[in-house]
Amino acid sequence: MPAATVPNDLESFWLPFTPNRAFKRAPRLFARAKGMHYFTPEGGAVLDGCAGLWCTNAGHNRDPIVAAIKRQAEDLDYSPAFQFATPQAFELASRVADLAPGDLNRVFFCNSGSEAVDTALKIALAYHHVRGEGSRTRLIGRERGYHGVGFGGIAVGGIVPNRKFFGTLLAGVDHLPATYSREHQAFTKGEPEWGGHLADELERIVALHDASTIAAVIVEPMSGSTGVLPPPKNYLARLRAICDRHGILLIFDEVITGFGRLGHAFAAERYGVTPDLITFAKGITSGSVPMGGVIARDNIYEAFMRGPEHVIELFHGYTYSAHPLACAAGLATLDLYRDEKLFERALALEPRFADAAMSLKALPGVLDIRTVGLAAGIDLAARAGSPGLRGYEVMDHAFRDEGVLVRVAGDTIALSPPLIATEAEIGEIFDKLGRAISAVA
Numbered sequence: 001m002p003a004a005t006v007p008n009d010l011e012s013f014w015l016p017f018t019p020n021r022a023f024k025r026a027p028r029l030f031a032r033a034k035g036m037h038y039f040t041p042e043g044g045a046v047l048d049g050c051a052g053l054w055c056t057n058a059g060h061n062r063d064p065i066v067a068a069i070k071r072q073a074e075d076l077d078y079s080p081a082f083q084f085a086t087p088q089a090f091e092l093a094s095r096v097a098d099l100a101p102g103d104l105n106r107v108f109f110c111n112s113g114s115e116a117v118d119t120a121l122k123i124a125l126a127y128h129h130v131r132g133e134g135s136r137t138r139l140i141g142r143e144r145g146y147h148g149v150g151f152g153g154i155a156v157g158g159i160v161p162n163r164k165f166f167g168t169l170l171a172g173v174d175h176l177p178a179t180y181s182r183e184h185q186a187f188t189k190g191e192p193e194w195g196g197h198l199a200d201e202l203e204r205i206v207a208l209h210d211a212s213t214i215a216a217v218i219v220e221p222m223s224g225s226t227g228v229l230p231p232p233k234n235y236l237a238r239l240r241a242i243c244d245r246h247g248i249l250l251i252f253d254e255v256i257t258g259f260g261r262l263g264h265a266f267a268a269e270r271y272g273v274t275p276d277l278i279t280f281a282k283g284i285t286s287g288s289v290p291m292g293g294v295i296a297r298d299n300i301y302e303a304f305m306r307g308p309e310h311v312i313e314l315f316h317g318y319t320y321s322a323h324p325l326a327c328a329a330g331l332a333t334l335d336l337y338r339d340e341k342l343f344e345r346a347l348a349l350e351p352r353f354a355d356a357a358m359s360l361k362a363l364p365g366v367l368d369i370r371t372v373g374l375a376a377g378i379d380l381a382a383r384a385g386s387p388g389l390r391g392y393e394v395m396d397h398a399f400r401d402e403g404v405l406v407r408v409a410g411d412t413i414a415l416s417p418p419l420i421a422t423e424a425e426i427g428e429i430f431d432k433l434g435r436a437i438s439a440v441a
């Protein structure tokens with residue numbers, strides 16, 4: 001059956017993180033995709049400047065991934081996630097552990113980045129509890145951080161509209177300051193020189209609450225959703241040192257940075273800083289089947305392995321943890337990353353990508369451009385009295401008139417193409433975006 005080209009009814013579907021009324025007046029629909037492109041129901045090609053939503057790192061509808069999913073669907077649709085498992089889940093966990101730094105060797109599966117964050121926060125709290133340090137209940141996030149939409153994630157996150165409608169969130173959360181300062185960092189390629197000292201704010205927070213009450217610090221190594229904010233030089237190493245000094249766990253939320261976005265399997269490797277827990281999602285299956293997870297250091301896992309052997313050690317999990325289709329997709333995706341050297345490719349393309357992004361510097365309303373790996377954030381001046389309108393118009397114009405998909409957050413445009421992009425396609429993405437920025441100025 002061919003895919004329907006016109007939806008039967010636009011009213012029933014309540015779209016996430018979307019202005020529903022504007023969308024339903026003029027929908028933006030995709031019917032299929034291949035490689036670097038989406039195709040609308042009418043057949044129009046749209047160049048993917050965002051890897052979907054930071055997830056299709058291997059490109060769209062790659063044959064080996066599609067074949068693996070088909071095979072798995074025929075063999076085993078579902079296996080209970082509690083008390084039973086599939087061989088593929090073990091295989092995928094060890095493949096992920098191989099890619100992770102240091103002794104991060106234990107993998108807990110879930111279905112999304114939001115679930116990965118809640119899982120990591122719960123593991124951190126329970127870890128201290130089982131070690132007899134149950135007073136460590138505080139969680140420290142960062143202003144402008146995005147950790148998904150679960151209550152744990154929005155509590156430690158720092159994006160105001162994601163928090164302000166939802167009550168008191170989790171108790172006992174504090175926030176580090178954001179690392180971005182336009183005054184000190186505008187138009188930086190890669191990690192800014194200014195801002196490493198902001199990690200020392202953690203010492204102030206520790207002094208305020210006392211280390212004995214703090215369980216974990218969670219940060220994105222590079223803040224993606226809030227507009228691509230690369231970490232200042234040495235910032236993450238300083239956070240690590242302070243956490244070590246006070247027995248606090250360090251969690252890297254690598255839902256965006258995992259699987260090649262910054263030219264390495266994980267950003268932890270790029271920055272030479274090993275956290276205690278890493279969250280991942282998105283790129284693990286190149287977006288093809290929902291999956292997320294947490295990678296824990298050996299000592300964290302071992303701390304739970306006590307008591308009678310028939311008793312569950314961690315009271316946490318999801319019906320679809322390590323779903324067979326996700327595991328099959330994940331294994332095929334990791335093969336593609338390895339065989340096509342896509343992480344290395346992202347690293348090699350980084351200078352060309354950064355130059356292409358900076359070529360938009362002189363366009364009307366461009367206030368700042370930041371790049372790192374194959375990610376770029378472009379801040380545009382807000383229209384007077386209508387924050388977010390210019391960004392929305394650029395995204396809409398880019399889709400309709402230029403045939404390129406870009407992501408918008410307020411008046412910031414974010415780019416993160418699949419890691420298979422050619423130099424010519426990178427140039428094309430920024431040329432198209434540049435024309436869209438000029439057209440709506």
Ligand SMILES: Cc1ncc(COP(=O)(O)O)c(C=O)c1O
Nearest residue numbers: 112113114146147148253255256
């Ligand atoms: C750093 C980070 N954490 C968590 C999430 C949430 O992931 P999901 O939308 O799969 O729940 C995202 C999504 O963009 C993210 O960027």
